[in-house]
Amino acid sequence: MDREAFLLDNQLCFRLYTASRLLTQAYHPLLSAHGLTYPQYLVLLVLWEKDAQPVNDIARRLYLETNTVTPLLQRMEKEGILSRKRGREDARQMIVSLTKKGKQLQEQLSEVPHAVGCTVLCDSITPETVPGLNRMLDDMIAHLQTKPDAHEL
Amino acid sequence: MDREAFLLDNQLCFRLYTASRLLTQAYHPLLSAHGLTYPQYLVLLVLWEKDAQPVNDIARRLYLETNTVTPLLQRMEKEGILSRKRGREDARQMIVSLTKKGKQLQEQLSEVPHAVGCTVLCDSITPETVPGLNRMLDDMIAHLQTKPDAHEL
DNA sequence: GTTTTTTATATCGTTCACGATGCAAAGATA
């Protein structure tokens, strides 16, 4: 058995997992001031780009399952950030639209992207290296998404 | 307001968040076959490197809070993977040790690192690019860890 | 040696994340 392979320091996934959690924590004070969580912020990003989308489209855009997104949207509806209405053409669809409050949040959070951008900057994360890092992660995401099954043991 | 900054495609954090989730999903079939979750696998990686550690050390190694790790360890104890005993020197500490079953899991999971390693390989993730990616993520983690507070709005 | 503070862990409540399952509307097929 290759004990090297089990070293935590050799685990790419652990780094991604940790970096993701810590960066989400960096968002926390900025978002919680407005009663938002990070996944809720992601939903807002999707809806700010294009309002009035069915649950399915939002979930696909975030690579999440609808059973994750539905309760999230229900909480946001209770907060008055968005509204959910059955589609007129297709009554199975639940069309999610921003309320006035949801739209106003974009202005109130206008400093967030820049603030977080500054927070991550360090020796190897710079405006020059981010595009390359983005490309690698996009490649990885596309690859993992098409292969939901890992290799069999 | 800079609408560009709000585009989902410009969000590094979203990529990390997604890549982390999808890669964890890739581990799922390999681990669930042995009744493990990914965070539980991380605990095992820590204990396989060094057995009999207090909760605090395990949590710090994983950059997690103890109130996340404690219930995780309790579930693993119930599964018979590890045991938890009060420290003799310091009775506040809870020393976590692998059981025979916990040690045997390392052999049973010996193919996991290689299998997952193969799964992530793609155009921009190769044996050559991984060290560089690791370095960037390590840098980012170290940086975020020392700065728990994001910039004020 | 008693009080105070710190440290190590645990408990509680809320919010994801997701597999499994349920249900009703839409579409396909007979």
Place this chain on the structure above:
DNA sequence: TATCTTTGCATCGTGAACGATATAAAAAAC
């Protein structure tokens, strides 16, 4: 038209994550 299948969303149960709080032991201060 009646039946079958698919699709879109919801519900349920389990396991993280984490802020807030609690508790007991150890260490420090008095």
